[in-house]
Amino acid sequence: MIYIKLFLVFFKIGLFSIGGGLATIPFLQEIVWKYGWITSQDLLDMIAISESTPGPIGINTATFVGYKTAGALGGIIATIGIVTPSLIIITIIAHYFGKINEKPIVQAGFYGLRPAVIGLIGAAAFEVAKVSLFNIDAFLKTHSISTLFNIKAIVLFGIILYLMKKYKRHPIIYLIGAAIVGIIFKY
Amino acid sequence: MRELLELFIVFARIGGFTFGGGYAMLPIIQEEVVEKRGWATEEEVIDYYAIGQCTPGIIAVNTATFIGYKLRGIVGAIFATLGMVFPSVVIITIIATFFTHFQDYKVVQHAFGGIRVAVVALILNAIVKMWDKSVKDYIGVLIFVISFVIVAFMHISPIVVIVASAIAGIIIQGRRAGIK
Numbered sequence: 001m002i003y004i005k006l007f008l009v010f011f012k013i014g015l016f017s018i019g020g021g022l023a024t025i026p027f028l029q030e031i032v033w034k035y036g037w038i039t040s041q042d043l044l045d046m047i048a049i050s051e052s053t054p055g056p057i058g059i060n061t062a063t064f065v066g067y068k069t070a071g072a073l074g075g076i077i078a079t080i081g082i083v084t085p086s087l088i089i090i091t092i093i094a095h096y097f098g099k100i101n102e103k104p105i106v107q108a109g110f111y112g113l114r115p116a117v118i119g120l121i122g123a124a125a126f127e128v129a130k131v132s133l134f135n136i137d138a139f140l141k142t143h144s145i146s147t148l149f150n151i152k153a154i155v156l157f158g159i160i161l162y163l164m165k166k167y168k169r170h171p172i173i174y175l176i177g178a179a180i181v182g183i184i185f186k187y
Numbered sequence: 188m189r190e191l192l193e194l195f196i197v198f199a200r201i202g203g204f205t206f207g208g209g210y211a212m213l214p215i216i217q218e219e220v221v222e223k224r225g226w227a228t229e230e231e232v233i234d235y236y237a238i239g240q241c242t243p244g245i246i247a248v249n250t251a252t253f254i255g256y257k258l259r260g261i262v263g264a265i266f267a268t269l270g271m272v273f274p275s276v277v278i279i280t281i282i283a284t285f286f287t288h289f290q291d292y293k294v295v296q297h298a299f300g301g302i303r304v305a306v307v308a309l310i311l312n313a314i315v316k317m318w319d320k321s322v323k324d325y326i327g328v329l330i331f332v333i334s335f336v337i338v339a340f341m342h343i344s345p346i347v348v349i350v351a352s353a354i355a356g357i358i359i360q361g362r363r364a365g366i367k
Contacts, residue, residue, distance in 0.1 A: 014243065014244050014245075015243050015244075016243060017243065017244070017245075018241065018242065018243050018244075018346060024245075045288075045290070048290040049279075049282060049289050049290050050279075051207070051290075052289065052290045052295055052296075052299050053275075053278050053279065053282065053289075054202070054203050054204055054205060054206055054274055054275070054278060055202050055203070055205060055272075055274050055275030055278065055279070056202070056205060056208070056209060056212075056245050056246075056247040056248065056271070056272075056275065057207070057208060058245040058247075058248075059202075059245060059247075059248065059271075059272050059275040059276075060275050060278075060279050063272075063275055063276050063279040063280065063283075064279050064283055067279065067280055067283045067284075068283065072280050072284075075276060075279065075280050075283070076276060079272050079275070079276050082244075082245070083244070083245075083248050083252075083268055083272060085243055085244055086242075086243065086244030086245065086248045086249050086252055086268070087252055087264060087265065087268055089242055089243055089244065090238075090239070090242065090244070090249050090252040090253050090256065090264065091252065091256055091261055091264050093238060093242065093253075094252070094253050094256040094257060094264070095256070097238070098257075101234070104360075104364075105357060107360075108356050108357045108359075108360030108361060109353040109354075109356050109357050110230075110234055110237070110353075110356065111323065111327075111356040111359070111360055112330060112352040112353050112354070112355040112356020112357070112359065112360075113233075113234070113237045113349060113352050113353045113356060114230070114233050114234070114237070114320075114321035114322070114327070115321055115322045115327040115328070115330040115331040115334070115352070116237075116330050116331070116334040116348050116349060116351075116352030117233050117236050117237050117240075117321070117349070118233070118314055118317060118318065118321050118322065118331050119330070119331045119332070119333070119334030119335035119338065119348070120210070120236075120240070120334060120335075120338055120345050120348060120349075121210050121213060121236075121310060121313070121314055122310075122314055122331070122335045122339070123334075123335050123338035123339040123345075124207075124208060124210035124211070124310065125210075125306075125307050125310035125311055125314070126335075126339045127339070128207060128211075128303050128306050128307050128310075129307045131303065132300065132303035132304050132306075132307060133304065133307060153300070153304045156301065156304045156305075157304050157307060157308055160304065160305055160308040160309075161308050161311070161312070164308065164309075164312050170218055171204070171214040171215050171218055171309050172200075172204050172215065174305045174308070174309060175204055175206065175302055175305050175306075175309075177305070178301035178302050178304055178305035179298040179299075179301050179302050179305075180298075180301070181301045182297045182298045182299065182300045182301020182302065182304075183294055183297045183298050183301070185297075185301075186293075186297050186300075187297050187300025187301045187304070
């Protein structure tokens with residue numbers, strides 16, 4: 001039955017993809033080759049759409065493949081499949097975490113971990129900045145500094161930083177505001 | 188029951204406004220979970236991210252599950268996780284049903300052009316807020332710089348960074364304890 005198969009395939013993806021949504025892509029490619037539920041072109045489109053809609057990319061692609069394969073219920077089942085391993089594994093870890101997190105060795109580990117996580121978050125911001133604030137690709141072609149900066153984006157960036165410092169509103173306000181500015185001024 | 192419903196709604200709001208990977212949701216987690224409700228501290232959220240990064244599954248979901256479990260046990264974990272994925276399921280189902288080339292619409296591209304700029308600003312702001320609690324001394328600054336550079340420029344897996352930095356922390360703190 002297709003629903004059980006969908007659940008199992010996405011359960012496997014949830015179990016073996018470590019480190020974020022893009023880690024699921026090789027497994028999705030396997031779906032193209034092995035099961036033929038979707039084509040390579042479908043997969044490319046799905047990744048593009050998943051990146052242009054809210055929600056974690058890994059979840060968006062799971063819902064999408066499930067939907068294409070077996071309709072709305074398929075989308076729900078694929079999504080439940082991909083999160084079930086997380087639910088089990090994290091629940092076990094969270095259960096023991098409360099008991100061991102005060103131990104000196106664990107605290108020492110987190111002393112090294114926390115700045116590293118901040119570095120990872122910084123790297124994630126840098127990835128987004130590369131395609132929004134800067135035009136790295138154009139710069140590499142022309143080697144002209146004037147093409148490196150996306151002036152329109154940097155102006156908006158400065159305005160948002162200023163407003164955040166001054167008003168400290170909910171992040172959602174800035175996201176919606178930036179989307180509206182993006183549409184009006186064709187970002 | 189009311190708290191479970193709140194867990195679901197808060198994580199649905201977080202899922203509905205996460206643009207990009209799990210790290211993009213950090214500013215909203217800070218606002219909703221840490222500052223407004225006190226469900227977790229800044230340090231705990233960072234610790235959950237570290238664990239979520241090197242365990243199977245999607246980081247955003249792992250973090251939601253962790254916070255849900257902390258508040259209300261297994262049922263809390265399930266409600267937070269379902270909340271996190273709910274907007275994706277609804278939005279993607281609608282798009283898959285009605286739009287064949289959603290990402291090609293000019294209005295979508297322009298909106299995302301603006302959103303990406305806001306995402307960079309929001310993440311930077313989140314980092315500034317977390318800095319004091321995560322980076323305690325010059326060794327912390329060094330670990331931050333190294334992990335940023337090797338992930339941003341050398342494209343080494345974040346899992347390697349997480350494992351190596353934890354080992355480094357244990358060795359450095361162990362030596363300090365030995366000296367004392």
